[in-house]
Amino acid sequence: MRSTSLKPGEIPKKSLWRGGPVDSYSFYCPSCRVDRKVPYRSRPGGFRQITQVTSTAAFFTLLTWPWLDWKGIVSFVPFWTIFEFYYRTRMRASLSCPHCGFDPFLYLVDVKKAREEIERHWKAKFAERGIPFPQKPAAGQDFGIGSEATESGSSSLTAEDPES
Numbered sequence: 001m002r003s004t005s006l007k008p009g010e011i012p013k014k015s016l017w018r019g020g021p022v023d024s025y026s027f028y029c030p031s032c033r034v035d036r037k038v039p040y041r042s043r044p045g046g047f048r049q050i051t052q053v054t055s056t057a058a059f060f061t062l063l064t065w066p067w068l069d070w071k072g073i074v075s076f077v078p079f080w081t082i083f084e085f086y087y088r089t090r091m092r093a094s095l096s097c098p099h100c101g102f103d104p105f106l107y108l109v110d111v112k113k114a115r116e117e118i119e120r121h122w123k124a125k126f127a128e129r130g131i132p133f134p135q136k137p138a139a140g141q142d143f144g145i146g147s148e149a150t151e152s153g154s155s156s157l158t159a160e161d162p163e164s
């Protein structure tokens with residue numbers, strides 16, 4: 001359900017991250033400008049995934065046939081729930097930038113938390129090397145995330161087919 005009649009320069013009301021299903025995400029990290037690619041579909045439900053869960057449910061049905069008969073196929077629902085939970089957890093974990101700790105999803109939900117996450121990332125990196133973490137910059141120059149994300153970040157978030 002994505003609006004396709006956008007005029008040039010118009011910002012879509014719905015975020016790309018929350019829009020319709022997309023095969024993979026490709027974008028530049030708005031914080032450190034590294035080319036990022038998230039190789040997951042925004043929503044699980046590909047033919048292979050459905051087949052896998054269906055065959056698991058079918059196998060379960062065969063195992064429990066003496067007790068449940070064909071009703072065992074209802075196990076598809078809990079199996080799919082487990083699969084989707086696993087899939088979404090894995091995808092969510094892959095969103096965060098490995099270079100700077102910027103989490104685009106968290107940024108859309110809570111900017112303050114996204115900043116804290118970046119700080120936590122760098123504190124851990126500094127601690128790893130045994131270097132004391134520098135003092136916070138003066139107010140107004142807060143890593144420059146807020147201003148850059150609105151200029152280049154949102155416009156470079158593009159959905160892309162895995163084939164291309």
Ligand SMILES: [Zn+2]
Nearest residue numbers: 029032097100
């Ligand atoms: Zn980054």
